[in-house]
Every structure is written in C-alpha cells, then in structure tokens.
Amino acid sequence: MSEFLRSYLTVAIFGATGCLLVGAFVGLSALVRPTRPQAQKYLTYESGVDPVGTGWSQSNIRYYVFALLFVMFDVEAVFIFPWATRLEAYGYFGLVEMAIFIFILALGLFYAWRKGVLRWV
C-alpha cells in the first residue's frame, strides 16, 4: 500500500469509529427509553406546521437565485484558497488581481441585492 493511501486509512478508521459510535448510542437509547407509539409522533417534523400534500412540492424560483449566488461565491472561494496559501509569493500583483476578481463579483452581488432578489417577501 502506497504512502498516500495509507494516510487515507486513518481517515477510514476515524470514519468507521464515528459511525460505530453513533450506532452504539442510538442503539443504547433505544434499549433504555420507553416506547409508546402515537400517530402524531410519526408525522414529519415541519417546524410545528402540519405537513400537507406530498413531499415533492414545487419550490419558488427565488430559491434558485440564492442557490446561484451560493455557487458563485463557492467558485470564488475555490480561487481564493490557492492564492491564500502562498499570498506572499504573488506580491502586490496577486493582491491587485484578487481584488479585481472579488470586486467584480461583489458588484454582481450588489446588483442582485439592489434588485431586491435577496429580500424575502
């Protein structure tokens, strides 16, 4: 087994341990707690609101804009991360380039904000 895969073995062991622990605690509580089933208890928890209709409901298009903004800044983070690891190596050039990058993206966010799509009515 190569070196790099061996280091992932550690991850695997940690993961397995985690799963085991969760299983152990849930199982333990199931053993000790009292069981009195009622119909209401089996309702899906929706912040205290009665769930109506099927689970596959149509969502509002506004969610989409949020999701897209999220993706946008997700991608931004992807670019920022490598820059941040070697900040000093790129000097002012890197700083300026990154500033421009973030600035342009910020303008997009600013536009979306001013257009009111971030406000939930």
Added chain:
Amino acid sequence: MEFDNNWLLSVMTFVPLVGAAIVMAIPKAEEELIKWAALITSLVAAGLGVFLLTDFNYDNAGELQYVADAQWISVINSRYIIGVDGIALPMIALTLLVVPLCIIYTMGHFPEPRNPKALLSLILILETGMLGTFIAQDLILFFVFFEVVLLPMFFMIAVWGGDDRRYASLKFFLYTMFGSALMLVSFLAMYFLADGTIVGDEANTFSMIALSDGATVGIARTSQLWIFAGMFVGFGVKVPMFPFHTWLPDAHTQAPTVGSVILAAVLLKLGTYGFIRIAIPMLPEAAAAWAPFIGLLAVIGIIYGALGCLAQTDMKRLIAFSSVAHMGFVMLGISTLTDFGINAAVFGMVAHGLITGMLFFIAGSVKDRYHTLDMARLGGLLISAPRMGWILGFCAMASLGLPGLAGFWGEFPAILASYNPAAILPEATFRGYMVVAALGTVLAAGYLLWMLQKTAMGTPKDEFVDNPEITDVKTYEWIAWAPLLALILALGLYPKPLFSTTDDAVVKSLQVNVMDDVPDCLNLDTDQGEACFDDLREQFEAAG
C-alpha cells in the same frame, strides 16, 4: 484626358442611372414630369450614342476605341476598363435606340398597375446595365453589369406582368442566376489559371483585353474545356439555347410590352455577345472542341422553336418561341468559328432585336385593343386596323427571312457559313446542321404565315366588330415604331455598313495573338489544329 476618349462611354452609360435617380426624386403626383424626365434622359444617352456613331473610327473598327482604364479593386486586380469596337458598337446603338422608343410607347399606354415612376426608373437602370455590359472590358465589370440587368427585368415582369407573373419572373431570375453562377466560377478559374504576363499585364488578371490577346494559352486543355463549359451555361441560359430556354416563353408572355421588347431586343443579345466577346476569343481551343455540340443545340433550338411556335395559341408566346428559333440561327453562325459566320451572327442579333422587338410592340398593341392574344379569337386585323395589319405583315416577312429585309442577312449567311465551318471543325457535321437549319427557315415561313393568317387575315370575329377600342395605329405608336421599321428596311436593302463595321473586330476576335508568329490554329484540320494549340502551350511553357 480628352472628353471623347475617356469619358464618352462612361457618361453615356451612367446618364440613364442619373436619370433614374432624378425620376425617383420627383414626387409621384407629377406623372407627366416623370415621363418627360425619363424620355429626355434616354434621348440624351441616345444623343451621345449618335455622337459615338459619327465619331467612331470605322477604319479601325477591329481595335477597341474610347478605352478608359482606371483602378477599381486593386486587390483582385479588377480594373474599370471600358472600350468599344466594331462588335459592341451595333449592340450599343441598338440599346440606345430601343430604350427611348419603349419609353415613348409607355407614355402613350401605361401598363397596369401604373406607377410610372417605378417602371421608368427600372427601364433606365436596365439601360445602364445593358450599356455597361457592352462596354465592359473587364470580366468583373462585365459580370456586375450582366447581373444588374437581372433585377429591373425581374421587377418589371413581377409587377407589371400578366396573371402568371410571379412564376415567370422567378423562373427568369433563377435560370439566369444559375447560369451566371457557373459563369462566375469560370471567370475566377480563368483569373487564377491564366498568365497575363505574356501580354504585358499582371499575372492574374480579369482584363478581357489581356485574356483575349492570349493570356490563356497556357491553360491545360481539360481546364479550358471546363471553363468553357461554365461560360457556356452562363451565356447559353441568357441566349437562350435549347435545353435552357424554358424561361423565355414564360417571361415573354407575362412581361409587359416594353419588358418583352427590351428582353427580345437587347437582353437576349447579352448571351450571344458573351460568346463572341468572351468565350470564343479567350478560349479558342475549347471553343473548337465545344463548337459541334453548340451547333447541334443551335439546330435543335431552330427546329424545336419552330415546332413550338406551331403549337401555340397565344400570339405573344408564339413570337417568344420564334425567338428561340432565331437565336438558334445566331448560335449556329457563332458555332462555325469563322468570321463569316460570326459576322452573320452579329447581324442576326441586330436584325432579331429590331424585328422581334417590333413584333412584341405589335402584340402589345393588339392586346391593348382586343384584351386577348388568343389567336383563335383574333382575326381580320387588316380590316379593323389596316395599317397595323400591314405592319404586322411586314414584320412577319422580315422575321421569316425575306430577302430585302433585315432578317435575311442574319439567317442566310449563318446557314451558308455552316456549309464551310472553320477547318478545325468536322465539316460533315456542320453540313448536316446546315440542312436542318434550312429546313428551319421553311418552318419559320410556315408558322409566321400561319400567325399572320390567324390574326390579320379573314374577317374580325363577331365579338370585336364595331368595338370602338379597336383603332388603327396611334401617333405615339407611329413615333415608337417608325425608326424600327425604317431600319429593318434599310438594313435589309443595304447591309454593308453593318457588316463592314463588325468584320474587322470579328476577324481579330478569332486570332490567337500570343506571340509574333501566330499560326491560325482554327484554320487547320482537326488533328493539326489540336497539335497547333499544344504547340502554343509548349512554346508558352518554354518561354517561362
């Protein structure tokens, strides 16, 4: 830079365009003003034409005169070269004559829907296009003018035409464009394959002077054949030659009278002119190879046109089919590749322009009076409108080639020339064509006399008796027709001036002027002739 040397042709060509612009600028309501402006413009152009005719040096008709050569599109070495020689001169004169007459004719009787502003500007634009095609000495310039002619004619048929005008105009446009598409490719092939340096031009050139002076000798035989084929289709559609002729009857039948006249008198000549001016002088070798085939299609056209005529019931359609037959004679003359035959062809072009133009005028006038051209319903023109009947008879006689009238000098020498074609061509074949063509003249007499009998002879049908609309020739018609009738007679009685004008230029166009000792390859036997062209190619390659 003297006026008459450089500017005459350009001014003459573009005056109608300026006139068209003026006509378009005049408000629609001023109908009279529009008509007079158009007429005056065409008369100014015709006046310049008269000056050209008097000033032209007939002793040197073989050479291009009034040559102007200016930069146009230098990147493709296409120049604005214009000039006129003995072949182009009669064509120009014909154009300049026919257009004012057409305008006069429309002034008397305007086709529906009226809109004189549009029709007259179209006629003037058309005139510029036709004149430009005849003076152009650069292939691109030629092509541009050749195409410019298309659109006004298209609109003339499409707007002022008969019931089936849409179909006819589209067919006309698409056929011609199809031909010119292939023609353009041929021009380009020649541009890239020819070497202008041997005649002192740039290597790649569109100059028709350089290309007919022998810049093309270096092109391989197969390439020449293909290039010629492209041009053949392009010009052949316009002529129209036998398999490409089907647009013509439709276009003629549907076009308004002036449209038919211009179409018959000038537009069809663009095709034959192209053969004489471009295809044959530039590619004599390919022309020799294709000539028997062209001759064959020409005689098929003669017979087919004649038979077609006999099957018609519509007078205008009959005249249209007779055009196919007549242009067949012209093409037969061209296909002999002799100066005799081509002279006859040029004469035939002029004569056909005058005669058929006249016939269409009469057909138009008949239609105005009777509102039909169905020969079964017509009849007795000699009784109800005797002068018009006689004019129709006169033109029919001229058309069937009666000696003493212009038509004779187009047909008879063409038939004669095919008895004795250029030596390089198969003699027996052409003699066969001669026999068939002679048969064609008999058929021509048949259908024209039949038409005459149906329309002019007899008594008027009941429906047209005492119809006040049926009057004899009116003044405007006299003005429009008299010059044509006079010329038909004059040229028929004394054809020499026209023949002597064209002869030098025709002789020159058949020479391959490449190097000092020019063998006349076309006048050698078939095998020797081909060897002669091969020799030329080798000499050219040896020379560099």
Added chain:
Amino acid sequence: MLNILAQPPTDAIPTPDVAWSGLMPLLILSGGAVLLLTIVSLAKDFIPRWFTPIYTVLIGIATGVAAIPLWLRVTDTPSAADPNNGPFATLDSSFGVDGFSVFFTMLFAAVVVLVALLANDYLRREDIDGPEFYVLMMLSASGGIVMASANDLIVMFLGLEILSIAVYVMAAMHSRRIESQEAGMKYFVLGALSSAVFLYGIALTYGATGSTNLVEIREFLSNVILLNDALLLAGFALLLVGFGFKVAAVPFHSWTPDVYQGAPTPVVGFMASAVKAAAFAGMLRVFWLTFGSYRTDWQPVIYGLAIATLLVGSFVAIVQTDVKRMLAYSSISHAGYLLVGVQAATNEGTATVLFYLAAYAFMVIGSFTVITLATGPGDAKTSLTDIAGLARTRPVLGIALTVFLLGQAGVPFTSGFFAKFYVISAAADANSYGLAIVAMLAAVVAAFLYLRIMMAIWLDGDEVADPTELAAAKAGIPVPWGAAVVLVVTVGFTLVFGLWPEPMIEMARDAVPALAIG
C-alpha cells in the same frame, strides 16, 4: 499583511507583464458594462430611459476609437522609430493583439452601437427591462473580443462562455413570450452541450500537445512529428464540433431556426452578426493559425461541413413561411460560405472571411432592424403574410429591406456581392472548384428565398388606395430615430462597399492573424 507583501519573498513568482494599451478596447467595453451595472444598482429609479442606450452607444464608439491606435500599431512593421510596431501579446501570451483581433474588436464595437440604437425603441415597445439588456450585450461583445484575441484555449473557452451565456439570457428576455423562453432554453441546452464538447476538445488537444497555449501548441506541432496523432485529431474533431454549433454549421444547426424565430428580433440581429463573427474568429485562430500545419487533416472535414451547410441552408429555407426562420436558414447558408473561406486555409481565405463577416454583419443587422419595425408590438407576427405589402405602406423600409436581401443574395453593387465573390475566389485559388460551384449553385437556390420575401413586401397584401388608410397603416409602423440611424448606416455600408470595396478588402487583408509571444 502589507508587510508580508512588501518583503520580497525568497521564492517570488515572476508575475506577467500587462500591456494595458493592448487591453484597452476590451477594458473599455467590459468595464463600461460593469460600470453600467453599478450605476443601475445604485440609482435604478433615477436613470432616464434615454441614458442607457446613449451610454452603450458611447461605450461602443469609445471601444472602436480605442482600437484605432492599436490597429495602426499592429498592422505596421517594426521600425527603428517604433520598435513596438507589429502584433504583440500580453499576460503571458494569453491575449494576442494583432490585426485580426483588432479587426474583430472594431466589428464588435460597431455591432454593439447598432444593436443598442435598434434595441432602445424595441425594449420600450415590448416593455422589457432596459439596462440589463445593454449590460449583457456589452459583456457578450467583450466575450467576442476575448475569443478573437485569445492566444490560449482556456481563454478562448471563457470568451466563448461569456459570449454565449449573455446571449442565452438575452434570447429569453422577452418574458411574456413563451417562444422567447423556449428559444433561450433551446439555445442554452444545445449551446452548453457544444461548450462541453469544445472543452473536451481542449482537454484532448492538451493531452496531445502538452499545452493550452496556442503559441506553444503551434511550436509543438511544427517541431514534433507525431507518430500517432489520433488523440490530436480527436481533439480537432471535438473543437470543430464546438465551433460548428456556434456558427450554425450543418449538422450542428438544429437550434438556429427555433432560436431565431423565438428570440427578440434585435437579439437575433446580434446573434447573427456578433456571435457568428466571434465563432469564426475563434475557428480561424485555432484551426488556421494554430493547427495550420495539420491543415490537410481538417480541410476535408470543413469542406464537407461547408457543402452540407450550403445545401441545407439554401434548400430547407425554400419551404419556410416565417421571415425570421427564413433568415435563420439564410444565416446557415452564409455560414456555409464562410466555411468555404475557412476551408481555403490561406491568408487570403482568412481575409475573405473577415470581409464577408463585416459585410454580413451590417446586412443582417439591417434586415432585422426592418423586421423589428415591421412586425410591430408583440414581436410575434413574423410570417410572410404579416409583412406583405410592407414596401407599399412604408417604401423606405421596403427599399432598405430589398437592399439587404439583395446584398445577402449577392447581387452586384452591394457589399454582399463582393463578399461572395471574394470567398469563391479564395476557394478557386485553393483549387476547390467543386466547392466553388456548389457554393454558387446554393446562392441561386438561396436567391429564391430572398426573392420570396421581396415579392411578399412589394407585391402581396392589399393595395391601400385610400390616403387616410395609408396614413394609418404608416402610423402603425413607426420608424424611430435610433432605427433610422441603423438603417442609414447599414444601407450605406452595404452600398458603398458594394461599389467600392477596396478599403474594406484592404483592411481585411491587413488583418491577417498572427501568433505573438509576450
């Protein structure tokens, strides 16, 4: 943090030089777009309606003006006085500035100006939000500039995406028309697919050559003889498919008719001119300039594409009854002509493509201007019968449309004639006579289409004799000043360069692409 930056690090990375002058037009155009976005966000309620179109026109003009000194510089040869003359590249050879890219920059600037003028009244008529349209259009044109200037496949891909995504949105902007939405959707789905294919092509080319930089790829291909070039050829094929989608070459054309029909008419004008031009710019840059040494491999493919495109474009157009669909097929057949020029794979062939694109851009914007005006509110009445008799109620529009249609048919005395002629001559020069003949015959078939439209506007429809009715019909088709300016410019361009094409041809020939290192 600034302290960290101030210390010269031991392993500082050499940062690339930026030649600002070369980036100027792009910066003006994209910066202008971003600035407009900011202005809109800051003061959305205080902006008068005339501001955005005028602003866009000014930005477009500024872009074009900024390109002029660049043009003079890159088309000149280096001399002792000006050693910097000639093509150059910047940002680690990823952005090339040569005659080719500057030519396209100017073309895009012109398109932006014209479409902005046209769109103003359209957006008002259809009640579509203005500023975003202009922002997207300017950004899209910036993407076009990036594509035409890209010296790196990744940069070219991003240019393509900037160009396309903005146009997808623009196509769907007429939110009350379901066809517009459909157009945006179709264009997006197929466009995204083609982008993916394009990207895959880049990956394979990278695998075969070891670089995404066009300069390095060309070096590699001319220095290394590949014993096995399957990977490279697969890359070519995929890149070609990507470009083929954008230029609407058959068999990648299926989106065109629906999108042209559904999208807002000014956007179609933009698509037909700018998007097509940008895609051809990219294609020439990648195939002719970079893969030039492999031209025997890709020429036959483009030959086949050209023939298919010409034939399908002209023949299928015959059976259409909707004007926008007709022009969509006509744009397909124009793509065929342009491919004929690309196929020639010579500098002359490249020049013919540039000339054709410039001529076509003006003609097509003009055509869609007339159609925008003629179809009236709703933008949906675009069948032949809807515009019948246009020339009689509005002779000016009729004449203008006739000029554009004749130009597209390639009738002499229009720039379209020389465009076609020049392309065919390039094909003849490259000895592709078969292609030349097919192209000319396709022109005849296509002419039928243009004649049909012309007949509809001149001959069909009821004759309106009554002057008051005529006046009412006229009033139904207003010609606002912006559209009038567009018509004057486009008709002028078409006719002037039809009579005297020399300057434009000279310019196209000077705009030969070059790959510079910098």
Added chain:
Amino acid sequence: MEAIVFFVSAAIILAGGLGVIVLRNPVHAALSLVATLFGVAVLFIDMEAYFLAAVQVIVYAGAIVVLFLFVIMLVGVDKAEDIYAEPIIKQRQFAALAAAGMLILVALVGVAFAGDVTGQPSNEDMTISRAIENPDGTTTPAETSNINQLAEALFTDYVFAFEITALLLTIAVVGAVVLARRPKGDLQPLPDVEPSWALRKPRAVTPTEATDPSAGDDADQDPDETTVDQAATDGAETDEAKA
C-alpha cells in the same frame, strides 16, 4: 492499489451516470449524479490532485447539484413530461444506435491509443510534481503541494482567464436575476402554428402539445395525459424498487 481504487471509482462513476439517464424521478437522477461526481473526486485523489478533489466535492457535489435540485423542484417533480411521446419516428432507436456508435468510437480511440498521450508539458515550472515511489518501497514526496502549483499557474499563465472568470460569474448572476423576475403583464397567447411535417404523423397531436411542450406548465393540462404521466412515473418507481 491505485488500480483497485480506479476500478471501484470508475464503476461508481459509470453506475451514477447510468442512473442519471435511467432513473425516472429527476431527484433520484440528480442524486446519482452526486455519486458520479464523488467517483470523479476519488479519481482525482488517486492521481494525487487533492485540491481538485476537494473542489470537486465542494463545488460540484455540494453546490452545483444543489442548484440542479432547485431547478428540479422548481419545475415540479410531479409534473413529469410525457417522455414516452416520440416527436420523431423511431427516435429512440436512432438515439440508441447513435449512442452505441459513439461508445464504440470512444472505445476505439480510448483503447487503441490510450498510451499515446504525446504531448510533453512544455513548461517545466508548470509540471505538477508527483510523489515518486522508490524501488525500495519508500516514497519521495512531491516537491511542493499541488495547490501551490495551481496557484502559480493561476497567477502566471492563466491570470487573464482567472480575471474573466469573474466576468462570467457576474453574467450568470445578472442572467439569473433577469430571468427569475416575474414577467410584467400577461403572457402573450401561444401562436397558432401547424406542427411541422416531421411531427404531423403518426399520432394525433393536440394543438397545445404541438406548439410547445414547455407550455404545458401554465397552460391547461389535459387530464388524461396527466394520469398517463402519473402511471408512467409510478411504474418507473416500482421498477426501481424491483431493481
């Protein structure tokens, strides 16, 4: 070991990809896309491109698929289109044929020339250095972490690409905002067009269907059709359950 990792993840990728096109419920399809993307991330790790693997998970599996799900939920899962209708006759067969052809083509190129990556990274600095396995079993680690190399490439060769990416993302935001906005005024009526000749046969097409399939959302839906759809979806679910 790498080979095992490769084959396992390749199987996950293919299974996920297959799931995307086979599963009838779009949400399930999106979820199997996640499997594919995870598989790709594993492949990245296998190639020691750790940062890319992380990005793959964060951006694709995390953000993009979420976006997909939003869109799916936006359209409404219960309003499945009638995917049984074939607009073009024998479309499915052709599609299958084309897919098979493509597969064979890709396989040919892939299998026949797999080892023939000819290009050499021309710029030495850009080479992503890899850990080298020494013969004695130990490994020499990579010189610098590949995230640094990535950053280096980003700020030298690809700095322009990096900057215009910002432009691209901004366009995406503007586009989303513009398109997500509620249309002003009423929708225009659908045009009254004949279906094209290709669509006319062989099944009877109702006018609403013929004009635009996406119009089904806000236009009145044919009740019969809906039930058919429902049945189709149910059937698909039972199929899955069996699988």
